[in-house]
Structure formats: structure tokens, C-alpha cells
Amino acid sequence: MSEHKGVWVYCETDESRLKRVALELVTTARDLADKLGEEVVAVLIGNDIERHAEGLIWQGADKVLVVNDEILAKYTTDAYSKALANLIEAHKPSILLLGATTNGRDLAPRVAAKLKLGLTADCTGLELNDKKQLLQIRPAFSGKVMVELVSPESRPQMTTVRPNVFKPAEPDDSRTGDIEHVKMQMSPDDIRTEILEKVKEVVEGMISVDEAEVVVCSGRGIKEPENLKLPEELAKLLDAAVGGSRPIVDLGWLPPTQQVGQSGRTILPNLYFALGISGAVQHTAGIRGASLIVAVNKDPDAPIFELSDFGIVGDLFEVLPEIIAEIKRVQSER
Amino acid sequence: MLIMGLMSPAGQRTGSPRGASFMKIIVPIKQVPDAVEVRIKEAADTLNTDGVPQMLNPFDLFAVEAAIQLKEEKGGEVVIMTMGPPQANAAILKALAMGGDRAIHLLDPAFEGADSWSTAIVLAEQIRKMEYDLIICGRQSMDWDLGQVGAELAELLDLPQITGVRHLEITEDGKHVITHRVTEDGYEVVKARMPVLLTATKGLNEPRLPNIMGIMKAKKKPLETIDAATLGLDATQIGRNGALSKTVRVFPPEKRKGGIKLEDVEPKEAAKQLVEFLAKKGAI
Numbered sequence: 342m343s344e345h346k347g348v349w350v351y352c353e354t355d356e357s358r359l360k361r362v363a364l365e366l367v368t369t370a371r372d373l374a375d376k377l378g379e380e381v382v383a384v385l386i387g388n389d390i391e392r393h394a395e396g397l398i399w400q401g402a403d404k405v406l407v408v409n410d411e412i413l414a415k416y417t418t419d420a421y422s423k424a425l426a427n428l429i430e431a432h433k434p435s436i437l438l439l440g441a442t443t444n445g446r447d448l449a450p451r452v453a454a455k456l457k458l459g460l461t462a463d464c465t466g467l468e469l470n471d472k473k474q475l476l477q478i479r480p481a482f483s484g485k486v487m488v489e490l491v492s493p494e495s496r497p498q499m500t501t502v503r504p505n506v507f508k509p510a511e512p513d514d515s516r517t518g519d520i521e522h523v524k525m526q527m528s529p530d531d532i533r534t535e536i537l538e539k540v541k542e543v544v545e546g547m548i549s550v551d552e553a554e555v556v557v558c559s560g561r562g563i564k565e566p567e568n569l570k571l572p573e574e575l576a577k578l579l580d581a582a583v584g585g586s587r588p589i590v591d592l593g594w595l596p597p598t599q600q601v602g603q604s605g606r607t608i609l610p611n612l613y614f615a616l617g618i619s620g621a622v623q624h625t626a627g628i629r630g631a632s633l634i635v636a637v638n639k640d641p642d643a644p645i646f647e648l649s650d651f652g653i654v655g656d657l658f659e660v661l662p663e664i665i666a667e668i669k670r671v672q673s674e675r
Numbered sequence: 676m677l678i679m680g681l682m683s684p685a686g687q688r689t690g691s692p693r694g695a696s697f698m699k700i701i702v703p704i705k706q707v708p709d710a711v712e713v714r715i716k717e718a719a720d721t722l723n724t725d726g727v728p729q730m731l732n733p734f735d736l737f738a739v740e741a742a743i744q745l746k747e748e749k750g751g752e753v754v755i756m757t758m759g760p761p762q763a764n765a766a767i768l769k770a771l772a773m774g775g776d777r778a779i780h781l782l783d784p785a786f787e788g789a790d791s792w793s794t795a796i797v798l799a800e801q802i803r804k805m806e807y808d809l810i811i812c813g814r815q816s817m818d819w820d821l822g823q824v825g826a827e828l829a830e831l832l833d834l835p836q837i838t839g840v841r842h843l844e845i846t847e848d849g850k851h852v853i854t855h856r857v858t859e860d861g862y863e864v865v866k867a868r869m870p871v872l873l874t875a876t877k878g879l880n881e882p883r884l885p886n887i888m889g890i891m892k893a894k895k896k897p898l899e900t901i902d903a904a905t906l907g908l909d910a911t912q913i914g915r916n917g918a919l920s921k922t923v924r925v926f927p928p929e930k931r932k933g934g935i936k937l938e939d940v941e942p943k944e945a946a947k948q949l950v951e952f953l954a955k956k957g958a959i
């Protein structure tokens with residue numbers, strides 16, 4: 342096992358664009374690698390992606406492995422898992438981090454099974470124990486329990502890490518490192534799935550709940566789709582994303598991309614508004630990472646109040662217009 | 676019930692008559708503790724979920740429903756499969772009551788303590804002995820939320836995989852699936868030749884509730900129980916011994932401390948206090 346060295350980050354790209362989570366993970370990897378006395382290696386797989394290599398070095402990587410091929414222009418499980426597994430076998434890293442994105446969570450278990458590696462999905466914390474093993478920390482049971490895991494025997498120790506948990510460091514453009522291009526033998530026959538079309542459902546101009554610093558989320562208490570203009574007005578004032586509980590999304594009042602909770606998005610905003618949301622565990626599983634939770638609900642016993650930093654018991658149709666007016670007033674005084 | 680079964684996920688029909696493409700579908704399911712009832716007070720080595728009500732993993736309901744709908748449309752057989760303790764029988768019965776044809780219960784004390792890898796190993800070993808066109812898993816289990824077993828199983832069986840499927844159709848030639856795979860900002864239309872492994876997610880269908888007839892029939896449907904020896908797996912590969920991930924510790928999440936809660940406060944005054952609070956926290 343001692344032959345395994347290096348903290349690796351799979352730096353996901355989407356249509357040649359680098360995902361932000363890659364920067365977050367390179368920062369984290371730097372920290373782990375310094376404690377272990379090992380190198381940080383960033384892995385780029387895709388097409389037209391070499392241009393990200395330098396930025397990853399500035400971010401903290403000592404080396405960047407680039408697998409660039411037209412056949413990798415779109416993410417496919419078969420091609421990407423082959424490329425990543427080949428790199429791992431050739432270089433034997435001790436740790437491999439991937440973003441817990443849709444494709445990261447598709448790729449990681451496939452690679453883990455190819456190489457017989459332990460894997461923990463969707464970690465929210467990473468530490469080293471006294472044996473210098475990677476402690477993989479994550480919630481389970483809708484966030485009601487936290488679990489710490491290790492992979493004692495298999496190397497690399499592999500995890501997917503939830504986006505937005507770690508903050509990327511300021512890039513340092515005086516850093517230098519190696520960029521190594523790796524050629525892979527890859528043929529179209531290796532790829533058994535065909536992507537016929539990619540459809541974007543994000544509504545033009547709608548801020549994604551994943552990335553927003555502030556999320557204004559409505560539940561069944563909003564009653565009618567027309568009433569959504571109230572939370573939308575609040576969101577506009579705060580540059581916030583508009584989210585919904587599952588029932589609201591199931592009714593088609595908001596697109597599925599805006600659903601917060603266990604079967605929707607897990608989010609980590611600075612500020613979260615729960616308006617007319619009861620606070621079912623499947624909903625709160627998605628918001629436990631929020632720094633501040635504000636709840637407005639007319640039921641004083643609604644479970645959401647157990648989690649909220651500031652709760653107002655009242656009718657949201659009376660309270661929300663006042664909140665909007667007050668924020669406008671404060672903002673106009675600035 | 677029947678009406679549900681006759682609807683295809685997106686209401687699109689190729690009109691292929693029953694029997695034209697007899698489909699063999701395997702649905703691996705997992706029984707999970709109801710998270711609502713899970714509680715932990717202090718740190719421990721393992722989580723004890725004894726006494727917590729169990730249910731069929733909600734994502735697996737989408738998988739079972741999809742399989743039954745395909746069978747009803749094309750003809751075929753739906754085999755329900757689980758690796759789990761004796762009480763997982765309840766989850767099997769539910770899936771059979773919905774319309775599964777027969778079930779395989781991979782049951783052995785040696786399977787206990789498995790992680791996703793030592794789960795996938797066992798499922799794969801059984802599935803290698805079977806014929807199938809499709810394997811449909813849930814996207815993830817609602818207890819550990821790992822979402823790993825499907826892809827690991829696909830790799831062990833050398834099958835293509837499509838994860839997070841919310842729409843499924845079979846091409847007219849009966850040889851390919853066309854799916855909508857959920858992405859961060861929408862979905863991809865993905866085609867693959869069968870056999871293929873899919874993981875099912877929300878939106879794929881509205882899982883039916885079993886009716887009385889279904890529940891009565893379920894108890895009479897064939898149920899095979901298979902242990903590790905029959906599978907030809909030795910004790911070092913499976914369960915806790917075969918697991919590559921080990922739990923070090925479980926502990927309660929950090930509590931949010933003493934939030935403010937305003938009751939019987941005039942909306943205008945409440946709004947004022949809230950905005951003051953947020954400004955002080957630097958949140959607005």
C-alpha cells in the first residue's frame with residue numbers, strides 16, 4: 342500500500358467547461374497532501390480541456406494529467422471510467438476525490454468496481470486519522486445521523502464530495518507544475534450508450550438553487566401558483582434563487598431543477614427561507630447545510646421551527662409583504 | 676390498478692403487441708429503515724436500527740413499477756431480488772403484490788454488514804446464473820443514500836449503465852432502451868442496446884399501491900431463498916468481511932442552537948425584527 346502516493350482530484354468538465362467543484366476539491370486535496378507529504382495531481386478528461394490545466398496548478402495542483410480526445414467530448418460512463426481506471430492503475434494514487442455531481446456519482450462506483458475499491462459517496466467532510474487514513478464523513482438517514490468511514494485496505498481511498506462544502510482558495514499564479522498529456526486507445530465500440538440529445542430545463546433567467554447564496558423556497562402553504570410572485574419578489578431583492586418543496590414541483594409550479602430536498606437538490610446557501618413549508622425530513626435533508634434558516638409558517642408546531650434560526654408564526658400572505666417592504670426600506674437607506 | 680399498468684411512462688406507445696418482445700427484467704430491491712423514526716443520541720460504532728419500522732426503498736418503487744409496466748405492455752417476467760435479513764421478506768411481498776412474478780431472497784447471516792461492494796458482489800453472482808434483458812435498480816437507497824450498488828453491479832456484469840432514469844421506452848425492434856437521464860440542468864436522451872442496467876428515479880412513473888388481490892396472490896408466488904454456499908461465494912468475499920468501507924463512528928449532527936421564534940407578533944413588527952436580525956448577521 343505504501344507504493345500508493347498522491348492525492349488525486351478528478352476535475353470534472355461539462356462540455357469543456359470546468360466545474361467549480363474541481364477548484365474546491367483541489368484546495369482540499371492540497372491541504373490533505375501537505376499533511377501526508379504527497380503531491381496533488383489533477384486529472385482532466387474530456388475534449389478541448391487542456392486550457393484548464395494551468396488554472397488547476399494555480400489552485401494547488403503539482404501535476405495535471407490530461408486525457409484529451411474527441412471521443413470524450415460528451416461524458417459517457419464507458420469511456421470515462423476506462424480512462425480514469427487506466428490512469429489509476431498506471432500511477433497508483435493514495436486518495437482520489439471526485440465531485441458528487443450527477444456524472445461524478447455515475448463514474449465513481451463504476452471505477453471503484455473495476456479496481457475493487459471502497460467508495461463513499463457524497464461526503465461533506467474529509468480528515469486524516471492518526472494512521473493517516475482518509476476519514477470520510479457524510480450524513481445518512483436524511484441527515485439525522487453523521488457517519489465516519491474509512492477504506493482500510495483498498496487504494497486509492499475514493500470518495501465523491503458534495504459540491505459547495507469546501508471553499509476554493511485564491512488561485513496563486515506564481516505556482517508552477519507539470520502538465521502531462523496521456524494518450525488512450527479508445528474506440529467508439531468501447532462506448533455502449535449513445536447520447537441522442539441534451540435538454541436544458543433550467544428556465545431562462547432562473548437562478549439555480551445549487552449555486553445561489555440565498556434561496557427563497559415555497560411549500561404547499563403558497564396555495565396557488567399565482568401566489569409565487571410574492572416569493573419571487575423577495576428573491577429578486579436578494580439576488581436569490583426561487584425554490585420549492587416537492588409538492589410544488591410535482592404540481593408543475595416550478596421546474597424540477599428548483600426542488601429542494603432528498604429527491605431534489607441538497608443546497609448550502611448562506612440564507613434559506615422556508616415559506617409555508619412544514620419541514621418534513623425529506624425536505625430538511627436538503628437544507629441542513631444552510632448557514633441561516635428563516636421559516637414562516639402559520640402552524641406553531643411545524644417541525645421546520647425546530648431547525649430554523651429565525652421563525653415567524655403567522656400567515657405568510659400577511660408576513661411576507663411586510664418582510665419585502667422592510668427589506669426595500671433598509672436597502673433604500675443604504 | 677389496471678389503468679395505471681396500461682399507461683406507459685410518457686404515454687408514448689409503439690404499439691407492439693403482447694408477446695412480440697417477451698422481456699425478462701430483474702429488479703434488485705432493498706428494505707430500508709424509515710428515516711423519520713431513526714434517532715441517535717450519542718456517538719457509537721454502529722447505528723442500531725432495531726425496532727425501527729422498515730419499508731421498501733422509495734426509489735425501488737419506481738423500478739418495480741417500471742418493470743411491471745413493461746411486462747404488461749410487452750409480456751415477460753419480472754423477478755424481484757433482494758439481499759437482506761429475514762424481515763426483508765415484507766419488502767419482497769410488497770413488490771410481488773404490485774405485480775412482480777417471482778422473487779429471490781439472498782439470505783445468509785454471512786451477508787450481514789455488507790457495504791455497497793459486498794452487496795454488488797452477491798447480487799452479481801446470482802444474476803450471472805440468470806437470463807435477462809433489463810436490470811432496474813433504484814437510484815439510491817433512502818437510508819445510506821450512496822447510490823453505488825447499481826453502477827458496481829453493472830461493472831461486475833460488464834453491462835452498460837444509465838443512472839437516474841426518469842423516462843423509459845423500448846425501441847420498436849425490441850432491442851434498445853431509450854431513456855431520459857436526469858442531469859444537473861435538465862436531462863439527456865440516452866439510448867443503449869439491451870441487456871442494460873438502469874437506475875430509476877423520481878418522475879419515471881407513479882408507483883401503484885398493491886390491491887387486496889395483489890396482496891393475496893403475492894404470498895403464493897414463487898420465492899426462492901439462496902445462501903452464500905449455494906452461490907459459491909466464500910465468507911471472506913461477502914458481508915462485513917468482504918466490505919471495503921468500514922464505519923468508524925456514527926454520531927448525531929450538530930444541533931442548531933436556540934433559534935428565535937416569534938409568536939403572536941404583528942406581521943409588521945415581526946418583519947422588522949427579522950430584517951434587523953439578518954442585517955446583524957450580515958446575511959442581507
Ligand SMILES: Cc1cc2nc3c(=O)[nH]c(=O)nc-3n(C[C@H](O)[C@H](O)[C@H](O)COP(=O)(O)OP(=O)(O)OC[C@H]3O[C@@H](n4cnc5c(N)ncnc54)[C@H](O)[C@@H]3O)c2cc1C
Pocket residue numbers: 559560561562563585586587588589600601602603604605606616617618619620621622623624627637638639640643655656657658733734817
Ligand atoms: C421518497 C421521498 C422523497 C421526498 N423528497 C422530497 C424532496 O426532495 N423535497 C421535499 O420538499 N419533499 C420531499 N418529500 C415529501 C415530503 O415528505 C413532504 O411531503 C413535503 O416536503 C411537504 O411539502 P410542504 O412542506 O410544502 O407541504 P406540507 O407538508 O403540506 O406543509 C405545508 C405547510 O404550510 C403551512 N401553511 C399553510 N398555509 C399557510 C399560510 N397561509 N401561511 C403560512 N404557512 C402556511 C402549513 O402549516 C404546513 O406546515 C419526499 C417524500 C418521500 C417519501
Ligand SMILES: Cc1cc2nc3c(=O)[nH]c(=O)nc-3n(C[C@H](O)[C@H](O)[C@H](O)COP(=O)(O)OP(=O)(O)OC[C@H]3O[C@@H](n4cnc5c(N)ncnc54)[C@H](O)[C@@H]3O)c2cc1C
Pocket residue numbers: 490702703704705721722732734735738756757758759788789790791794798811812813814815816817818819820821822823824825920921922
Ligand atoms: C460502512 C457502512 C456501514 C453500513 N452499516 C449498515 C448498518 O449497520 N445497517 C444497515 O442496514 N445498513 C448498513 N449499511 C448499508 C448497507 O449495508 C449497504 O451499503 C447496502 O447494502 C448497499 O446499499 P447502498 O445504500 O449502498 O445502496 P445504493 O447503492 O444506494 O442502492 C441503490 C440500489 O441498489 C439496489 N440495492 C442496494 N442494496 C441492495 C440489496 N441489499 N439487495 C438488493 N438490491 C439492493 C437497490 O435497487 C437500490 O435502490 C452500511 C453501509 C456502509 C457503507
